[in-house]
Amino acid sequence: MRIPFFPLKSVFFPGEKVPLHIFEERYKQLINDCRNEAVTFGIPVYINDTITFGTEVQLVEVVNTYENGSMDVLCVARQIFKVITFDNSLDGKLYAGGNVQYLENIKDGNLADKEKVLEKLETLYSMMEVSFAPIDPNKFEIYQLVHKMGLSIEQEYQLLQLSHENDRLQFILKHLTTTIQVLSEINRTKMLIELNGHFKNFDPLEFKDFKI
Structure with a gap:
């Protein structure tokens, strides 16, 4: 063509x-x-x-x-x-x-993976305090939300080349899992920073078993 x-x-x-x-x-x-x-x-x-x-x-x-x-x-x-x-x-x-x-669009994705993607996406949005409207997994298509998943242009370009829906779902699942892990660690670090300097109730160490 x-x-x-x-x-x-x-x-x-x-x-x-x-x-x-x-x-x-x-x-x-x-x-x-x-x-x-x-x-x-x-x-x-x-x-x-x-x-x-x-x-x-x-x-x-x-x-x-x-x-x-x-x-x-x-x-x-x-x-x-x-x-x-x-x-x-x-x-x-x-x-x-x-x-x-x-490129052929081979729709071989399964419902379970679509549900996993939507679940992780909802988790991500919740962590970012962004509203997420429920989506019916039976009607869900990756292309609907691809620009709202935090992908870089390089990642979007990689996704563009995948003909199989199953491959696209696995690609997104991996991305969302990694993003959630990173965001969780960032939030944990933020919490530790905010706690620094606060009065804390530490349990004092028992020195009777230590020898010098």
Whole structure:
């Protein structure tokens, strides 16, 4: 499949709403082509000076158009792809593009792991004193909350490349377990620091068994 490209230093996941501010001439042309020809485009992730994976998005609406031609647009993310070729100009257009191979989304996750993820996520939010709305595990999809789990962009990029839902669940479980452990230790250290200097009721040592 050959599609236009809009490279960004951001990671988007299927089903996610993608608001964009368009101000460069090449991307104004891209959005106009999307409006006139109903084409989709890809947002390949620019990370570590490379472009290898990204997400196809579809234009939903042009929210605002300004006097200088710049636009605020809303898109929705669809499929994840691997970049096969990259051309700085796609078929004589101002914008880049290239050939991509779409990754299969294999939904082999089990309910027990989804419940574990939601349980750990609720624990994490509780430790951070952030409200967490209950989610039905039967309807839960990792992509729903991926940006709300404290992942770095590097971790989000790793997750983007996982085709199997089971692998994504295990990846998130490992991340949440580690994060909770670290946060618990930080809270423990904070408590010890706050206690320092307070009057404490120490039990004095018995010296009768000590020899000098």
